Amino acid sequence: MNRAEILEKIGTILNSVLGHSNFELNEELTAKDADGWDSLTHMIIITEIESAFGVKFKLKDLNKLQNMGNLIDLVSGKLSEK
Amino acid sequence: MTFNSIEFLAFFLSFYLLYWQIVGKSLKMQNALLLLGSYLFYAWFSWKFLALIIISSAFSYCCGLSISKAENEKRKSFFLYLAIFQSLGLLLFFKYFNFFITAVADLLATINLNPNIHTLKIILPLGISFYTFRLISYILDVYNEKIDAANDWVAFFNYVAFFPCLLAGPIDRADNFIPQLEKKRQFSYAQTVDGFRQILWGLFKKIVIADSCAPITNQLFDHYQDYPGSSLLIGAFLYIIQIYADFSGYSDMAIGIAKLLGFNIPKNFNYPFFAQNIAEFWKRWHISLTSWMTEYVYTPLSFIFRSSGKKGVMLSIIINFVLVGLWHGSNWTFIIFGLLHGLYFIPLILNGTLTKRNKTTSNLKMWFGIFSTFAIVMLTAVIFRCESISMAFEYYTHMFSKSLISKPLITTGYVVLMITLLYITLMFVTEWFGKNENYGIAGTFIKKSRALRWSFYMFLVISIYYFSFVDKTQLFMYLQF
Structure with missing residues (x-):
């Protein structure tokens, strides 16, 4: 799975959890840019990503995330470990 | 000092x-x-x-x-x-x-x-x-x-x-x-002026509002058995105002003083009484503590419980808020206070308010949200103020008795109460118009007119000066935590 495909799949999850698509889906996207993506919804989004890609994250990995690009790095890293 | x-x-x-x-x-x-x-x-x-x-x-x-x-x-x-x-x-x-x-x-x-x-x-x-x-x-x-x-x-x-x-x-x-x-x-001249302005607003909230509420709330909470329910409701109302004015006033002073020394400290309060639900309230109240707890307590907990879906989120929130309550002190009242606030999140999680944002909120819905959130926060703060769970229970029983619909008895006198209520209204109106700014008077509705702005500052200074003679014994409430 390439980066664009991962991004698209995460985008679908964001639309479904947040209930809107009022954000620009790119690698620079941060939680602050998407209305409703806060500390409470964050873990719901993460859980959805885990089940969609069939991967498991570590809390330490999540603590380092700064933007969508980092999240894609993390997912593709986990996918390559499979 | x-x-x-x-x-x-x-x-x-x-x-x-x-x-x-x-x-x-x-x-x-x-x-x-x-x-x-x-x-x-x-x-x-x-x-x-x-x-x-x-x-x-x-x-x-x-x-x-x-x-x-x-x-x-x-x-x-x-x-x-x-x-x-x-x-x-x-x-x-x-x-x-x-x-x-x-x-x-x-x-x-x-x-x-x-x-x-x-x-x-x-x-x-x-x-x-x-x-x-x-x-x-x-x-x-x-x-x-x-x-x-x-x-x-x-x-x-x-x-x-x-x-x-x-x-x-x-x-x-x-x-x-x-x-x-x-x-x-x-x-920086601009930062210095900004710092002084924020200190002024903090002093106003502390000396004029919080210290005026304190004698009334102390009297009502210390002798709640002697007062009708209507007085105790006023006591609950003034107490939540007192704690807000005291602690947000203190925070404004701390941030303002830091500005005078060239430092920028993120805001600690973001007009919590304009929140439309309890989740929003906690994003606006004592932000430095709640964001700390979110990052170091809620996030690891919700990560551990993430396979349980919404139940995991609810459990994490409840544990988080019990600890927020306990942070305030070693008393069961604080634990129950935290537990209740954690429980208030459950309807929001179940009906999806926390995840799905509805941008087109009507005015009526907005004001209903603001008043109901305020009422919940105000009533729960009674437990926070009481010395024991049994005292809180008795306070509630007295408050929600038949005497709730009776003429309130205020020992300090109605004139003092009316003046206090007028100043509280002034604080809220000012903060409502300044709610997009870092603190109540950072921008203000009188931004365009210099004369009006300075008259307002002078009014605040005179009020602070006058009220500083009224009660000099009130320490900042959060110093006890």
């Missing part, structure tokens, strides 16, 4: 002059003077407990460096746990030891065991809940590689003991504060 005292004014004026005039040219001198000033400020309250701050700072500083130099994960974890054990251990001992001992004794008594357990005479060191949280977040951030370990001990010790925020917050984070200590502060 609280912010609204003459002693602090004398201390700060001398410090301010030295800071900008004498040592202003050198970063090292600025930081050295800042540390000396912070320690002098704390020693004024308690020179004995100053040693505790210095030892804790040194301990976390060394552990931070050891974590960054550790060659393997095992050593990193060892220094992390060591630092947390020291700082959290200190907090647990000073704040919760007697509570824990008494709870254990009570528990054993229920199974007919009466152990000979004694409590200790422990004095709570001022500001310990605030500076230990600064230490814990620092060490966790170093461990999680969010920040580099500090290698300038003066800067780090300043981060722990920065005097405007030392006694009652805001609980600033190392990633915001330490970089500011690594650059020489430049005097």
Whole structure:
């Protein structure tokens, strides 16, 4: 799975959890840019990503995330470990 | 030597002059003077407990460096746990030891065991809940590689003991504060004016609002049996206003004083009474504590429970809020206060309010949200104020009795009450118009007219001057935590 495909799949999850698509889906996207993506919804989004890609994250990995690009790095890293 | 005292004014004026005039040219001198000033400020309250701050700072500083130099994960974890054990251990001992001992004794008594357990005479060191949280977040951030370990001990010790925020917050984070200590502060006229304006608004809230509410609420809560329900409802209303005006006023002063010294501290309150639901309220109330708890308690918990879906989120929120309550002190009232606030989130999680945002809220819905959130927060604060659960229960019973619909009896007199209510209205109206700014009068509705703006400032100054003679005995409420 390439980066664009991962991004698209995460985008679908964001639309479904947040209930809107009022954000620009790119690698620079941060939680602050998407209305409703806060500390409470964050873990719901993460859980959805885990089940969609069939991967498991570590809390330490999540603590380092700064933007969508980092999240894609993390997912593709986990996918390559499979 | 609280912010609204003459002693602090004398201390700060001398410090301010030295800071900008004498040592202003050198970063090292600025930081050295800042540390000396912070320690002098704390020693004024308690020179004995100053040693505790210095030892804790040194301990976390060394552990931070050891974590960054550790060659393997095992050593990193060892220094992390060591630092947390020291700082959290200190907090647990000073704040919760007697509570824990008494709870254990009570528990054993229920199974007919009466152990000979004694409590200790422990004095709570001022500001310990605030500076230990600064230490814990620092060490966790170093461990999680969010920040580099500090290698300038003066800067780090300043981060722990920065005097405007030392006694009652805001609980600033190392990633915001330490970089500011690594650059020489430049005097800025705009920042200075902004700082003075924020101090003015903080003083107004503290001296005019909070200190006017205090005598009325003290009387009503201390003798609640003697008052009709209508008076007790007024007591509950004035108490939530008092705690907001007191603590947000204190925070405005702390942030304003920090600005005068060239520092930017994130805001601690974001007009919480304009929140439309309880989740929004907690994003706006005591932000430095709630964001700390979210990052270091809620997030790890919700990560652990994530496979349980919404149930996991609810459980994490409830544990988080019980701990928020407990942070305020070792009393069951605080635990119940936190538990209730955690439970208030459940409907929001179940009906999806937390995830799905509905942008097109009608005016009616907005005002309903604001008033109902205020009412819930106000009624729950009664438990926070009461000395025991049974007292809170009796207060509620008296309040929701037939006498709720009767003429309220106010010992301090109706004129005092009316003046207080007028000033409270003024505070809310000002904050409503300034709600997109960092603090109530940062922009203000009278921005366009200089004359009007200055007249408003003068009105605030005169009110503060007049009210400062009314009650000089009220300390800042959050100094007790």
